[in-house]
Amino acid sequence: MKIFAIGDLHLSGSVDKPMNIFGDHWEGHDMKIFQDWSARVTDDDVVLVVGDISWASKLKDAQLDLDQIAKLPGKKFFIRGNHDYWWTTATGLNKLYGDDMVFMNTNFQVLGPYALCGTRGWLSPNEIKFDDKDEVIYKREAKRLDLSLEGAKKAGYEDYIVILHYPPTNEKFEDSLYMEVINKYKPRYVIYGHLHGKDSFEAGLKGLHDGVSYHLVACDYLDFKLALIEDLGQKD
Numbered sequence: 001m002k003i004f005a006i007g008d009l010h011l012s013g014s015v016d017k018p019m020n021i022f023g024d025h026w027e028g029h030d031m032k033i034f035q036d037w038s039a040r041v042t043d044d045d046v047v048l049v050v051g052d053i054s055w056a057s058k059l060k061d062a063q064l065d066l067d068q069i070a071k072l073p074g075k076k077f078f079i080r081g082n083h084d085y086w087w088t089t090a091t092g093l094n095k096l097y098g099d100d101m102v103f104m105n106t107n108f109q110v111l112g113p114y115a116l117c118g119t120r121g122w123l124s125p126n127e128i129k130f131d132d133k134d135e136v137i138y139k140r141e142a143k144r145l146d147l148s149l150e151g152a153k154k155a156g157y158e159d160y161i162v163i164l165h166y167p168p169t170n171e172k173f174e175d176s177l178y179m180e181v182i183n184k185y186k187p188r189y190v191i192y193g194h195l196h197g198k199d200s201f202e203a204g205l206k207g208l209h210d211g212v213s214y215h216l217v218a219c220d221y222l223d224f225k226l227a228l229i230e231d232l233g234q235k236d
Contacts, residue, residue, distance in 0.1 A: 001112055001233060004041060004074070004226040005217045007050035007165065007193025008081065009033060013064035014056050025220065032224035034072065040226060041074040046111060047226065050193045050217060051081025051120060051165030059093075062086035066097070075100045077109060080120045081165040081194070104163075106144040108152040112232045114161045114188065115152030119144040121166035121192070124176040141166075142177035149185045160187035161229075166194050167216070171203035186211055189229055193218040 011030055041047060049069070056062035062084075069076060078101070080087045087093070093103040102109060109116045122137045123130055130138075149160060168178035168190060182190055195204045195218050204216040217227045 002041070002045040002231045003048065003111065003161075003229040004037075004045060005048040005050065005163075005191045005215065005229050006033065006037075006219055006222060006226045008052040008196070008218045008220070009049065009065075009069075010052055010055055010083070010219075011065035011068065012055045013068065014061035025223075029219065029224050033219060033226075034068070036225040037072050037074075040228075041072065043073050043075075045074040047072075047074045047076050048116070048161075048163050048191060048217075048229070049076055049078045050118075050163050050191060051079050052083045052193065053078065053081065054084065054086060057085045059086045059088055063096075066101070070097060070101055075102070077102045077104060077111075077116060077163070079104050079118045079163050079165060082120070106147050108148050108155070108157070110157075111161060114159050115149075115155070115157035116161045116163065117145070117148035117152055117187070118163035119148060121145070121164040121168065121178060123166065124168070124170040124174070124178065126170040126172075128171075139177065142181060145178060146181045146184075149181065149187070153185065160185055162187045162190045164190070164192040167192050167204045168214075169205050173205055182212060183210065189213050189215060191215045191217055191229065196220055 054062040054065040090103040090105040104118055119141055122141045123134050169176050190212055201221050205214045206216055
């Protein structure tokens with residue numbers, strides 16, 4: 001089993017919102033992603049999709065995009081992004097699709113030797129934009145991440161993968177509540193998206209830090225290809 005990840009698909013099957021307004025490299029970005037996905041992923045693999053899945057504002061419209069993803073190989077795990085306004089509840093969404101489409105929120109799933117834990121996250125305190133409303137959401141999302149990991153720990157798991165939509169730090173890589181939770185449980189991987197554009201990419205924590213491997217998987221950062229996080233078959 002291989003573990004892949006990608007974020008920020010920004011699909012627009014039912015709305016007129018082409019992504020090429022953000023640059024020519026976005027032209028046909030959905031087909032680039034789907035072609036790479038189909039070529040590299042098998043039904044024995046998993047794909048972690050870390051939010052901003054569809055531009056639709058209503059679930060009935062987002063289902064056009066979700067149905068496209070459902071046809072692709074592999075088991076898919078989703079968390080909500082800040083633009084996923086169509087997202088109702090994880091419980092409700094899980095009733096719409098089979099076992100190969102899993103929508104997560106403040107819980108954990110078993111993924112080979114790992115407990116997969118995650119939540120949307122939010123802005124970390126910064127000098128650009130962070131008000132009282134942001135602080136409320138920031139604290140709530142950090143608590144949700146802690147609950148997800150604590151639930152996995154109580155169930156007997158010791159090795160974790162964390163998925164977030166937002167990066168776990170601000171652009172200066174300062175400490176945050178998310179980093180406190182991460183340092184408490186020491187997951188093997190932290191995987192996130194949200195950041196777009198060369199300048200923003202530099203604001204994302206990447207690589208190995210204090211024993212945790214951080215991966216930015218926004219689709220434009222990956223040149224619209226899935227990131228291979230780990231091949232569990234190599235451990236056999």
